[in-house]
Amino acid sequence: MQKSFLAILSILILVSCSDKKSDKNFVLNGNIKGLKSGTLYIQRIKDTVFVPIDTIKIDGDSHFVSEFNLESPEMLYLFLDRGVTNSLDNNIPFFAEKGTMTLESTLDFFTADVKISGSKNQQLYDDYRKVMARYVNQDMDLIEKKFKAFKDGKLEEVSKMEEEQKNILKRKYLYTTNFAVNNADFEVAPYVALADIYDINLKYLDTIQKSMSPKVAKSLYGKKLNEFIAERKKTDK
Known part of the structure; x- marks a missing residue:
């Protein structure tokens, strides 16, 4: 009888501990x-x-x-x-x-x-980084090839590679803009805008700003993006 009572007591203690929630x-x-x-x-x-x-x-x-x-x-x-x-x-x-x-x-x-x-924001950010990594790798490959071409005196090839790098940068910026607009209900949207395309043309930042949901606009990064755009508009005049 005593053993049964102790067993039940142990179970009750374990249940109460597992139900304890953080404040x-x-x-x-x-x-x-x-x-x-x-x-x-x-x-x-x-x-x-x-x-x-x-x-x-x-x-x-x-x-x-x-x-x-x-x-x-x-x-x-x-x-x-x-x-x-x-x-x-x-x-x-x-x-x-x-x-x-x-x-x-x-x-x-x-x-x-x-x-x-x-974290849904983390999941979206992981997906975003996988795509961005491909752009980074393409750029790194071009840097290596450009260095070799410059060393060999092939300046025309160097110029072509520099143009390719500019195109990669444009694609990166457009991808980030589209990602932010398509995920405007999540705080990762203003975060990537601030982290990766802060120097993009203001019209793209405006598009991201207008697409943000009210909840995201009131978040930490939503507020920071709004403040950043306001400052850009003052300095870009």
Whole structure:
């Protein structure tokens, strides 16, 4: 009888623990396989500087949980302190939004092995980056060929490649504009406009601005895009 009572009590405790909800509106469940000891920082960019939001100490268990309040969907960064210079290999960007997200990676290939779920903005941004990577690779190939042609004194070929690079840049800008307009209900739209095509012709930024849903227009990046366009219109006169 006593054993049955203890078993029921244990089950009730487990259920009550599992039902316990965070009082924060954002939860990140993470796992960095192979990381036994170290420090992780969740950071945001403020005035071009990384500012820590949360500090996570890893001691034996590579799993971690971070909880805090998020005012608006925002690009955040998970930084791994390896005790060396802050480099791109130590920073994982992720598009945080209210709710629960999961981030998994490995110690050996911290940025390459990352898998992120639980955010529609992140999913859209991943799709966007795959396309943009193709443009970047095309441009890198041309840079390599252009260098060889210049070295061989083939200046006419160099000029042709420079024109090809300009066309790639135009296609990148048009793709980003179309992506932002087609995903105007998500905060990733003003984010890519600010991050990747801030110097495009104002008429394209105006198109993105007008396409934003009211919710997105009131978001962190929606407000920033509105402010940026207003400043561009003043300086471009």
